[in-house]
Amino acid sequence: MNDPILQVRAIHKTYRLGRVDVPVLRGLDLDVREGEWVAVLGASGSGKSTLLHLCGALDRPDRNGGSITYRGQSMSGWSTAEKDRYRNTTVGFVFQFYHLLPEMNVLENTALAAMVRYGRWGYSMRRRQTNQRAGELLEAFGLSQRLRHKPAELSGGERQRVAIARALMNEPQLLLADEPTGNLDAATGAQILDVIARTHREGQTIVMVTHDRAIAGRADRIVQLTAGRIVAA
């Protein structure tokens, strides 16, 4: 079996609400191996989004609250530039509510990931290749007739396919998906899971969180987040 690329060890994460500490993650361990699709199943409020934000270096654990290592490097030792590179290039995010920019069309929303990665100047140097890759991804997801449409002109399922294309734009080594079908009806959600499954067959490593056991069942492996820890599902 492949080595873990992501190792989450004894993670504690506590939010402070006024004067009250709210512990959410309490000694959580998780290994993610290259090429696998892991589903983290947990009730609403169990800390699934919190866990994904930590895995994506969008937030950090409590002080002395465990470690997260990516390919053997502890995130706690990363500089701001290293964190930016990880967030912009190594991982791709898919959220429940798409987070597309309303003023940009489908092609621009997808290519935006490259603009964030390379900066405005670097992007303009690569514009042709970038737009070509964005176009290919969108075509693979059945959106080639929608390239010039704005998000408001799309269905929920189409918006989420754009968001997945954007997440894959920079060929991330790890895809982090936060309830990617949570805002969609069952049939449309199933189509989105088919898109995700296809990227997985092509080798994409995926961590997906969901409260829905049937959706989790599409993954290679299901783990359960309960009381701030991972327990076998």
Ligand SMILES: Nc1ncnc2c1ncn2[C@@H]1O[C@H](COP(=O)(O)OP(=O)(O)O)[C@@H](O)[C@H]1O
């Ligand atoms: N920024 C925050 N400040 C305070 N409490 C938060 C914050 N984010 C999440 N929480 C709380 O932490 C718990 C876990 O939240 P979350 O990770 O979003 O759970 P899930 O994604 O499983 O629904 C919830 O009780 C939520 O209210």
Ligand SMILES: [Mg+2]
């Ligand atoms: Mg959540």
